[in-house]
Amino acid sequence: xxxxxxxxxxxxxxxxxxxxxxxxxxxxxxxxxxxxxxxxxxxxxxxxxxxxxxxxxxxxxxxxxxxxxxxxxxxxxxxxxxxxxxxxxxxxxxxxxxxxxxxxxxxxxxxxxxxxxxxxxxxxxxxxxxxxxxxxxxxxxxxxxxxxxxxxxxxxxxxxxxxxxxxxxxxxxxxxxxxxxxxxxxxxxxxxxxxxxxxxxxxxxxxxxxxxxxxxxxxxxxxxxxxxxxxxxxxxxxx
Amino acid sequence: xxxxxxxxxxxxxxxxxxxxxxxxxxxxxxxxxxxxxxxxxxxxxxxxxxxxxxxxxxxxxxxxxxxxxxxxxxxxxxxxxxxxxxxxxxxxxxxxxxxxxxxxxxxxxxxxxxxxxxxxxxxxxxxxxxxxxxxxxxxxxxxxxxxxxxxxxxxxxxxxxxxxxxxxxxxxxxxxxxxxxxxxxxxxxxxxxxxxxxxxxxxxxxxxxxxxxxxxxxxxxxxxxxxxxxxxxxxxxxxxxxxxxxxxxxxxxxxxxxxxxxxxxxxxxxxxxxxxxxxxxxxxxxxxx
Numbered sequence: 286x287x288x289x290x291x292x293x294x295x296x297x298x299x300x301x302x303x304x305x306x307x308x309x310x311x312x313x314x315x316x317x318x319x320x321x322x323x324x325x326x327x328x329x330x331x332x333x334x335x336x337x338x339x340x341x342x343x344x345x346x347x348x349x350x351x352x353x354x355x356x357x358x359x360x361x362x363x364x365x366x367x368x369x370x371x372x373x374x375x376x377x378x379x380x381x382x383x384x385x386x387x388x389x390x391x392x393x394x395x396x397x398x399x400x401x402x403x404x405x406x407x408x409x410x411x412x413x414x415x416x417x418x419x420x421x422x423x424x425x426x427x428x429x430x431x432x433x434x435x436x437x438x439x440x441x442x443x444x445x446x447x448x449x450x451x452x453x454x455x456x457x458x459x460x461x462x463x464x465x466x467x468x469x470x471x472x473x474x475x476x477x478x479x480x481x482x483x484x485x486x487x488x489x490x491x492x493x494x495x496x497x498x499x500x501x502x503x504x505x506x507x508x509x510x511x512x513x514x515x516x517x518x519x520x521x522x523x524x
Numbered sequence: 525x526x527x528x529x530x531x532x533x534x535x536x537x538x539x540x541x542x543x544x545x546x547x548x549x550x551x552x553x554x555x556x557x558x559x560x561x562x563x564x565x566x567x568x569x570x571x572x573x574x575x576x577x578x579x580x581x582x583x584x585x586x587x588x589x590x591x592x593x594x595x596x597x598x599x600x601x602x603x604x605x606x607x608x609x610x611x612x613x614x615x616x617x618x619x620x621x622x623x624x625x626x627x628x629x630x631x632x633x634x635x636x637x638x639x640x641x642x643x644x645x646x647x648x649x650x651x652x653x654x655x656x657x658x659x660x661x662x663x664x665x666x667x668x669x670x671x672x673x674x675x676x677x678x679x680x681x682x683x684x685x686x687x688x689x690x691x692x693x694x695x696x697x698x699x700x701x702x703x704x705x706x707x708x709x710x711x712x713x714x715x716x717x718x719x720x721x722x723x724x725x726x727x728x729x730x731x732x733x734x735x736x737x738x739x740x741x742x743x744x745x746x747x748x749x750x751x752x753x754x755x756x757x758x759x760x761x762x763x764x765x766x767x768x769x770x771x772x773x774x775x776x777x778x779x780x781x782x783x784x785x786x787x788x789x790x791x792x793x794x795x796x797x798x799x800x801x802x803x804x805x806x807x808x809x810x811x812x813x
Contacts (some may be wrong), residue, residue: 335698354696364563364691365748374688378699382684408746428699 287464288313288432289334294343295523296329303329306484307341311432311465316458317479319467319492322510325485327467329354331434334465337407342524352430353423356437361466362410368420372396375427395423400449423516431458435466439473451477462479469484471498486508505522533771540771543660546668546724547763547781550665550733553675553717554667558738559748560710564690567735568622572629573711574731576606578636581652581727588652592663596719599727606632637725643770655726655778664723671720678713682706687748689760723776725782729778733759736785742779758788 287310289465296304304326311317319327332338334345335353342508352375367496372392374460380388393405399419409420418438425433435454439447454477457464468474473479483489490497533628544647557719560569580602581595610625616622641647655720690695694705703793714734721730741755766781794801 332694335694337694349699353695355692355694359694360692361690364687365751366687366691367747370687371691373700374692374695377701379695386684424695432739448776458796 286313287311288315288466289348290338291330291334292344292345292346293332294324294345295341295520296333296338297341298329302341302486302518304333304421307484309344309482309488309491311463314458314461314463315480316457316464316478317452317466317480317482318407318474319465319482319484320469320471320498321484321489325369325506325510327484328436330484331465331467335434335435349431350446351432351434352425352428353446354425354433354435354438355442357414357418357421358523360421362412362417366409367405368396368401368407368409368412369393371420372427374424375424378428387399391427392423394504395426396420399423399427399453411421415442418442418450422450424452430462432463432465435464437467437469439468447473451488474498529772530768533768537771540767542665543724543777544763546660547733548719548760549668549672549768550717550724550757551674551737551759551763554721554734555737555741556679557710557714557717557757558598558616558734558736559741560686560754561714561735562738562742567739569625569711570714570718570731570734570735572625572723573603573607573608573715574727575629575633575636577603577719577722578652579632579634579639580605580636582636582639584803585648585652586639590648592661592723595652596667596722598662598721600715600720601658602632604717607711607715610800611708619621636737645703650727650776652722653726654705654774654776655722655724655729661725664720667720667790668724668775670718671811673800675713675717678709682710697756705709709763724777726756726776726778729782732778732782732785733762737762738783740785740789740792740796743792743798746798756793760783763783787812 289311291310292308294304294307295302295402307330307375319330321327329338335351344506352392369389369392372395373386373389375395376388376391389405396404398421401416401419401423409417412420435446438450442450454464466478475498478494480492481494482491483497483502483506486509489506490502534544558570563568567673579600580598580600584591584594584598606625610621610628614624637649638653676747685701685703685706687703689706693703693799717734718730721733724789725733737755737758740758741751744754745751762781764787767777769775769784770777770780792800799802
């Protein structure tokens with residue numbers, strides 16, 4: 286019984302498909318990378334699974350409680366917020382908007398777990414990119430979800446921060462959580478992720494990482510992602 | 525002398541005391557909303573909504589004269605219509621919300637001024653656009669008090685949802701935050717507060733007490749709570765100084781209070797410890813690493 290099953294999923298921007306008839310499964314405790322060229326629909330896929338973008342077609346089963354790490358660039362880092370308050374948002378789903386404030390020590394524990402002891406009162410606007418990403422990971426820790434979706438979690442981070450955050454990922458994996466992460470660093474994917482979904486709007490391949498990331502598949506993904514028909518006809522597979 | 529200038533007018537004239545109470549109540553309601561508007565990069569939206577309520581006010585005026593309930597009801601209806609309409613119009617036509625708002629606002633302002641000029645005297649037009657201390661009747665006072673209470677209760681409930689919606693809307697939606705609903709409720713309260721303001725300070729100046737203290741407060745505090753407190757304090761000071769200025773110099777209350785708020789903003793801009801100009805002219809020594 287997969288923890289997440291995506292059936293024939295199509296997500297559109299306007300009428301253009303960002304994800305086109307995609308199907309795959311994530312096993313409980315699975316650790317799967319989502320790779321593909323820019324414009325392959327990786328972020329829309331994650332956003333659809335997180336319930337942020339209603340599918341145009343198809344269904345997503347068993348997603349249950351998921352925790353999403355959005356791309357850091359999508360956040361307003363100029364907003365006057367302390368690290369503690371930013372992390373406490375992680376308790377929102379469990380405790381609601383206000384009761385989550387009653388547990389400030391949990392924010393401090395989560396910050397300590399990502400190597401940010403003593404940062405509770407620091408404004409998020411004063412953090413480096415790496416520290417900010419650690420704060421978002423601390424928020425994920427408080428969410429305590431069985432399925433974790435990460436959208437480019439290691440972009441523009443130094444090697445030390447990536448290594449520390451990979452440690453957090455391994456801990457989650459050890460605890461039996463399922464992880465689905467959009468990544469660009471294929472060496473890292475080969476090293477850390479047993480399974481991979483290669484996406485180029487459609488699923489090019491899904492399965493053991495070494496097989497999926499073959500040169501042939503990657504070339505096919507690039508061609509598919511770059512294809513753009515000015516006057517595309519309505520999809521024959523559409524319901 | 526000081527007594528004569530600062531206290532005697534309020535001691536002597538009941539209408540000034542009423543105007544002061546109304547402005548202090550509005551100083552509790554408007555600036556915190558202004559801080560959230562600023563942080564959401566919607567500083568000009570308050571201005572647009574204030575202009576947008578004019579045709580409603582004008583319609584109330586044409587139908588019922590200078591009756592506060594009719595003016596307020598008209599203003600509230602028009603303001604809400606534009607606030608909701610701009611969002612709906614931009615979604616339906618794929619345009620941008622600020623563009624729809626600009627178009628609606630200009631149309632509304634022109635329609636409002638035309639309507640009032642058609643049926644009213646220049647004095648009445650000035651009073652509706654720029655306010656009058658004599659305009660603060662019982663109904664207006666109650667509306668200001670009501671708006672202040674509603675704003676404070678709403679902000680207590682909406683503080684965290686609005687903060688999350690500003691900081692990370694995608695995450696908010698993923699944990700079940702109804703960001704759009706909070707946003708609309710917030711805009712409705714902005715309109716309510718502007719309507720409550722306009723009898724004292726006029727439709728064109730209603731937004732002054734909302735945005736100027738909020739923009740100035742950014743120079744006095746780094747945290748959200750500090751900004752809100754500073755904005756309320758600055759707005760109260762501007763109300764007091766503005767009303768006295770209006771009384772002594774015989775100018776309408778709206779411009780007087782807005783000018784006082786503008787002066788406080790200029791002072792904050794220069795002297796404020798956070799990103800103030802003075803800090804830029806003579807940068808203090810940098811800190812230890």
